[in-house]
Amino acid sequence: MTATLIQSPLHELHTQHGGQMVDFAGWEMPLRYGSIIDEHNAVRTRGGVFDVSHMGRVAIKGRHARRLLEIACSRKIYDMEEGQCRYSLMCNERGGVKDDVLVYRHDSDDFLVVVNASNRVKILEHLAALVAERDLTCAIDDQTLSTAMIAVQGPKVMDFISGFSSEIPALKRYRFTTKNLMVMKVLVSRTGYTGENGVEAILPAKAVGMAMKLILKDVDLDAADAPVKLAGLGARDSLRLEAGMPLYGHELGEDINALASGLGFAISLDKMDDDRGEAFVGMEALRATRDAGGPERVLVGLKLEGKRVARGGAVVQASGADVGEVTSGCLSPTLGYPIAMAYVDRAQCEIGNGLVVSTGRAEIKSEVVAMPFYKAPKA
């Protein structure tokens, strides 16, 4: 481990609980505390607490804050309400994806954007360049190192949280609230990256250790029936995969057309038709792709036979010909069979289509299935 890695404000908590620390986008973060599968199952059945402080947190304030986001984001910002979060892409001029982000609207001139750790510096530069180029008036404040972020996810976590707050469990999906807890400001949103019910909280880096002690004071994290368990990045990856959520660097990237990623809901190609709207970076390229009939390859979910896993880079074949490539895969702990996401030729994307995945070690029969692979039962 090199000395240049950034440590989370919760570093001590991780090492106290046996976290296996790994380099994740320049951060020293816990891959797991024990078994990744146990952590995964805890989140599906009860609850898990994730440290996601590596995610970038960028405040954008000022007269043109909304316009800046309107230009950078593929989704409408102007019709967001105060206290609302919205998932969006930020694209490059070619229609590739610079990042997938969550925009939080405090007010018409006050926003927060949560970006991927691996893209934080790039997005800060991108936004600063747009400000200069369009002559906008707004302040961009990277709050990543002065704050921490935790995710509490799972079917039982709202019961757990109701022990601390009556307001938070009443939050609607993709809404947030700002609470003053003692002397610290805490932002809590009904969001997550696991497909489960739950919240994410942003709070001052200096206070998060104490806050975690308070929240977990009556919890034996190692007990089999603990309401919540610490969960690492390993479980976070298999959970998001079961939930059919893309991961930047795998399903999303600068050279992957945004329209191919199954995120059509997050791309508003008519955004500038409203007088408050604005053409976003990459929109012209994406319109051209749409007008030409869509991208050549699209993202699909695959269900594989047997127990072998197809990982990113495995080749997808139909009748002996290469028709695509796997971007992520795992043996789904919840479903018991291997699942994968893959980009395949549009002609091969029909649900039920049979495809072969060649891993280099084995050829595995698979079938195109709908995503999400796993949907949590309604509470």
Added chain:
Amino acid sequence: MSYPDDRVYTSSHEWHLEQDGVVTLGLTSFAVDQLTDVTFVDLKPAGTQLDKGDALGEVESVKTTSDVYSAVGGEIIEVNQQVIDNPALLNEDAHGEGWLVKIKVSDASGLADCVDAATYEKEHAH
């Protein structure tokens, strides 16, 4: 982590326990811990002839896929069906119930290149 001193270890993290010309072979707890949860084990069947250094199977985990190598030449006379049926056995008991194969040894020369438990532990245990 503790390593039984009745057997020898390779730098590729297999343990070899020789008894009456038969080597029982498995992965070390260090290797299994690095792999994280094992999800799939594929072993060559009984009857397979191995040269020393040959791969005898593969182990897949949540994070990665690895080959398993034999330090001895010989014939696989038994594979552990239990570990194939329940790969988590490797995580639970890598040095015992999680053994992989038994090999009737015809070339034991590779065992001389293996190290004892204390040396293996010094090199790999954290």
